[in-house]
Amino acid sequence: MPLNRDRILNTAFTLLNQYGLADLSMRRLATELGVAPGALYYHVKNKQELLASLASRILNDVPFPAEQGEIDRIFADVYSHLIPVKEAAEVVRLALALDPHQLQFLDHLTTYLTHHTGSQQAPLAALTLVHVALGFIEQDQTRYLLGNSPPPTEAPLPYRQAIQAVFTGFLK
Amino acid sequence: MPLNRDRILNTAFTLLNQYGLADLSMRRLATELGVAPGALYYHVKNKQELLASLASRILNDVPFPAEQGEIDRIFADVYSHLIPVKEAAEVVRLALALDPHQLQFLDHLTTYLTHHTGSQQAPLAALTLVHVALGFIEQDQTRYLLGNSPPPTEAPLPYRQAIQAVFTGFLK
């Protein structure tokens, strides 16, 4: 089994899921793959680039409804896809900051909003909706990481109300 | 000059401002204060708690208009206060996740929204507005940290449009 980019990304995802971002170190990753730390740098530029790739993978896995879906449904899916992955929101935000256009989800959302609202503010609306979603998801994730409440599987009401309000705010 | 919590926080703020979050380490902080690393832990629980305190300080310094201000003005002030402080958005978000009620700015904003809109959704609206502001500020900060554009001192148009849209979205 040779070392390659895909095996590294898969193991990184498992590590993130199981132990969180703090334990996702290059050295830990190397150990898990049975390889010397330096070997990773033959397949990956550095840790930042690895995390950005990981984020694209996570977010692009969110199913995007072909036509008839409502934004409520879309962002409910975003929520339930990201919430079980530890610190997924932070990782996605990192990718968003580094290179927004690497996230095809954002492009999909933008064209969706353009078609369904006709507003030329669609790119701004898409970005704003993503910021709100990541903000709430991150807050919920850290809250249940501190052990104070169980992880919700469905998007909670405040989250959905916030998304809805932001959406209607851009309708005029 | 004895070591105390306030001196530590001041030096931490300077370090954050000058070199960014990556160089704000406990060891670096100790060196800057002319003290052994372990000494810090007599005045501060750990790094997380220090960063949370730092965030409260940064956000609570934003001037809050007594009565007649518009939200546009409030969030323009948030922008111009946070944008020059490197990684201020991340630090504030950390504090927000750990303990939202430690940030009195959020409470001020909530009562402001309650008075000016009468909506019982005010707490949710306040939180959403803060998420949006932090999201855009963080994006702008990293963009100019990568050297591609100069740091804006005034809140840019997209930011203000987004804030405005979110606000009106919560008006009904």
Add this chain to the structure above:
DNA sequence: ACCTGAACACCGTTCAAGT
């Protein structure tokens, strides 16, 4: 081409011992 070994320059945190 791909990987190891070993090093470089760091981390956060703890804790006996000193004053």
Add this chain to the structure above:
DNA sequence: ACCTGAACACCGTTCAAGT
């Protein structure tokens, strides 16, 4: 009460050398 010295268990990244 407050701080030092020293240790513990780690980091990300580079790079000569091996295959």
